[in-house]
Amino acid sequence: MNEMALQVTDLRKSYGDLKAVDGVTFSVATGEVFGILGPNGAGKTTTVECIEGLRRPDSGEIVVLGRAFGADDPEFRRRLGIQLQSTGLYPKLTVREIMRLFTAFYDDTLETDALLDLVGLRERQNAPTAKLSGGQAQRLSLALALLNKPELVFLDEPTTGLDPQARRAIWDLVHDLRREGRTVVLTTHYMEEAEELCDRVAVMDHGHIIELGTPRELIAKYFRETAIEVDQVDGLTAEGLAALPAVGQVTEENGRFVVFSAAVPKTMSGLFDWAQAHSLELGQMVVRQATLEDVFLKITGRRIR
Amino acid sequence: MKAFTALYLANAREFVRDRLAMVITIIMPLAFAGFFGMIFGQGDQAAGIRLGLAVQDNGPLSQQLVAILESPSMAESIGLTVADEEKLVESLRAGDLHAVLVLPAGLTERTAAGEAVNVPVYYDPSSQSSTGMGLGFVRSFLNQANLVAQSAPELITVDERSVMAEKQNPAAFYAPSMLGLAMLWLGVFGTAMPLVEMREKKVLRRLAVAPLSTRTVLAAQVGWRVTVGMVQTILFVAFSVLVLGLILGRQAHLILPIALLGAVTFVTLGYFIAALSPTSEAAIAIAQVVNFAMTFLSGSMFEPEFLPAALRPAMYIMPLTYLSDALRQVMVGFRPLFPLEVDVAVLAGLLLVLVPLTIKFWRWE
Numbered sequence: 001m002n003e004m005a006l007q008v009t010d011l012r013k014s015y016g017d018l019k020a021v022d023g024v025t026f027s028v029a030t031g032e033v034f035g036i037l038g039p040n041g042a043g044k045t046t047t048v049e050c051i052e053g054l055r056r057p058d059s060g061e062i063v064v065l066g067r068a069f070g071a072d073d074p075e076f077r078r079r080l081g082i083q084l085q086s087t088g089l090y091p092k093l094t095v096r097e098i099m100r101l102f103t104a105f106y107d108d109t110l111e112t113d114a115l116l117d118l119v120g121l122r123e124r125q126n127a128p129t130a131k132l133s134g135g136q137a138q139r140l141s142l143a144l145a146l147l148n149k150p151e152l153v154f155l156d157e158p159t160t161g162l163d164p165q166a167r168r169a170i171w172d173l174v175h176d177l178r179r180e181g182r183t184v185v186l187t188t189h190y191m192e193e194a195e196e197l198c199d200r201v202a203v204m205d206h207g208h209i210i211e212l213g214t215p216r217e218l219i220a221k222y223f224r225e226t227a228i229e230v231d232q233v234d235g236l237t238a239e240g241l242a243a244l245p246a247v248g249q250v251t252e253e254n255g256r257f258v259v260f261s262a263a264v265p266k267t268m269s270g271l272f273d274w275a276q277a278h279s280l281e282l283g284q285m286v287v288r289q290a291t292l293e294d295v296f297l298k299i300t301g302r303r304i305r
Numbered sequence: 306m307k308a309f310t311a312l313y314l315a316n317a318r319e320f321v322r323d324r325l326a327m328v329i330t331i332i333m334p335l336a337f338a339g340f341f342g343m344i345f346g347q348g349d350q351a352a353g354i355r356l357g358l359a360v361q362d363n364g365p366l367s368q369q370l371v372a373i374l375e376s377p378s379m380a381e382s383i384g385l386t387v388a389d390e391e392k393l394v395e396s397l398r399a400g401d402l403h404a405v406l407v408l409p410a411g412l413t414e415r416t417a418a419g420e421a422v423n424v425p426v427y428y429d430p431s432s433q434s435s436t437g438m439g440l441g442f443v444r445s446f447l448n449q450a451n452l453v454a455q456s457a458p459e460l461i462t463v464d465e466r467s468v469m470a471e472k473q474n475p476a477a478f479y480a481p482s483m484l485g486l487a488m489l490w491l492g493v494f495g496t497a498m499p500l501v502e503m504r505e506k507k508v509l510r511r512l513a514v515a516p517l518s519t520r521t522v523l524a525a526q527v528g529w530r531v532t533v534g535m536v537q538t539i540l541f542v543a544f545s546v547l548v549l550g551l552i553l554g555r556q557a558h559l560i561l562p563i564a565l566l567g568a569v570t571f572v573t574l575g576y577f578i579a580a581l582s583p584t585s586e587a588a589i590a591i592a593q594v595v596n597f598a599m600t601f602l603s604g605s606m607f608e609p610e611f612l613p614a615a616l617r618p619a620m621y622i623m624p625l626t627y628l629s630d631a632l633r634q635v636m637v638g639f640r641p642l643f644p645l646e647v648d649v650a651v652l653a654g655l656l657l658v659l660v661p662l663t664i665k666f667w668r669w670e
């Protein structure tokens with residue numbers, strides 16, 4: 001499993017003065033689910049589409065499944081599954097007709113009905129693609145990326161704009177791919193998605209990869225602490241919280257303080273003592289692990305959305 | 306091949322389900338041809354056959370035939386003009402006669418000697434009255450003449466000579482010209498605009514990452530549109546014959562090849578426009594300019610003589626001029642603007658120039 005499915009070295013692509021991708025290097029092992037996480041405009045799509053041969057990089061080396069990849073190589077493309085972030089299909093063809101069309105491009109494919117069931121589009125199989133909802137179109141697009149049983153799958157923001165249920169369905173599909181030992185490269189700007197799905201994550205911002213590792217590694221590196229969320233109430237201040245035992249950092253989020261603590265019991269008892277001393281009525285409290293979202297905020301000083 | 310067939314069918318379905326495309330590329334040209342053919346086609350149905358007769362033989366057989374033609378019973382159905390051959394052919398060309406029959410020198414003598422004689426009959430192949438009534442009448446008349454001459458085997462054979470009338474049946478002009486326009490519309494509205502739309506909706510992009518060669522994708526798209534062009538041609542020919550009552554010319558076998566060349570050339574022109582258009586707004590603008598210029602300056606909407614002299618030179622640079630001209634010639638034997646070879650050479654030359662240019666400027670997104 002040490003074999004590399006994808007190696008990208010010092011990839012660069014500019015649009016005029018804008019360095020959309022500015023020296024990106026990473027590799028993806030066979031069987032790995034690799035995430036590229038970053039806000040809009042970070043350069044995720046540009047990176048992935050350079051790899052897919054849709055855009056011509058200014059410089060850099062790209063090795064896909066052990067070979068340098070030329071853009072127009074139909075035979076080689078049979079081994080890849082690609083879902084584009086922005087794409088369209090023949091609007092007047094039905095879901096089933098589109099699946100049949102793409103099935104004809106390959107020799108070895110999944111059975112259409114099975115695939116329709118897999119992505120939950122059986123009921124919409126006779127609907128013209130123009131009439132699909134966003135989630136349905138996304139799932140059709142995913143089905144087209146999977147129908148040739150690809151070794152390497154690219155998913156560019158597969159769940160953006162979907163409701164939680166539709167997102168869950170796509171997550172399940174990615175879990176299946178992983179179980180089958182396929183290699184997946186996916187981009188997302190959802191922290192929880194990267195945490196849930198990816199073996200390793202590259203955090204990308206302004207065309208650079210600013211961190212790369214497993215979600216756990218990243219969190220451990222930046223937050224050896226646990227997050228304690230405390231409702232804001234009168235008299236409770238960020239400075240006061242920061243002075244509590246074992247507290248590293250305090251941030252504010254949606255009317256709550258987030259207190260990062262290296263030792264939860266110490267911090268908690270300090271907080272209770274302090275509240276009693278000041279006759280404060282504390283609101284709700286939640287103790288949770290730090291997330292990639294916290295990591296991103298910490299590295300860039302900005303929230304991802 | 307599997308991929309080509311699937312893509313071809315996808316293009317076909319997409320097109321057939323697009324009502325606007327169907328109306329613009331198939332129904333509208335037919336409706337135009339019908340409309341113009343009918344409104345300008347009135348008055349061609351003058352009662353009686355106007356027959357010209359040139360007598361160059363004084364023998365008894367000829368005298369007998371002339372006598373029959375001049376008899377009062379015949380006068381009811383034919384208006385006979387007797388003059389010399391040259392003058393009569395001139396009248397035919399001016400649209401005053403339906404047919405001209407020549408009784409050649411030596412007719413009596415040679416038939417009497419058992420020799421077969423060709424009797425020249427001039428007619429206008431683009432006029433239904435001329436071909437139907439004029440030529441038809443002379444044919445059956447000469448059959449009877451064979452009986453009169455009591456010649457067996459039949460010694461008098463008809464030597465049909467077509468003469469283009471200056472003033473032809475309007476439908477003979479409009480039907481092939483509208484077929485030419487239909488090819489133009491297939492190119493600009495049936496090819497350029499949908500392609501740019503597919504590019505904007507990122508359909509082409511999705512195909513670009515599928516395991517397909519550019520050649521397969523283009524072949525399937527061009528192939529389907531050329532099929533539409535051929536179906537259109539067959540519909541047009543059927544419509545012209547069955548509804549407009551046109552008689553196909555002697556070069557009717559060239560209709561499909563010429564239409565094929567036209568379809569391929571104009572579909573390629575559509576690709577060229579799509580390649581040059583960054584957005585669908587741009588495509589619409591270019592398509593409208595091209596369409597307007599070609600429609601009115603190519604001598605397809607009205608006969609080239611009606612073009613103001615100042616605009617006449619523009620006619621020569623419109624590719625549609627040559628396609629419409631070629632189609633008129635091969636469909637109904639309409640009087641040519643250019644020799645057929647010139648028309649074909651211009652269209653083929655344009656195609657040869659457009660293909661590399663289109664490939665050069667083509668973009669998937």
Ligand SMILES: Nc1ncnc2c1ncn2[C@@H]1O[C@H](COP(=O)(O)OP(=O)(O)O)[C@@H](O)[C@H]1O
Pocket residue numbers: 015018019020038039040041042043044045046047
């Ligand atoms: N074709 C293009 N022309 C000009 N700028 C582009 C183009 N594609 C992307 N960009 C710019 O490059 C940057 C990275 O874009 P993108 O790769 O789409 O980011 P992401 O997928 O992470 O949202 C953005 O600032 C975007 O505006």
Ligand SMILES: [Mg+2]
Pocket residue numbers: 044045046085156157
């Ligand atoms: Mg993107």
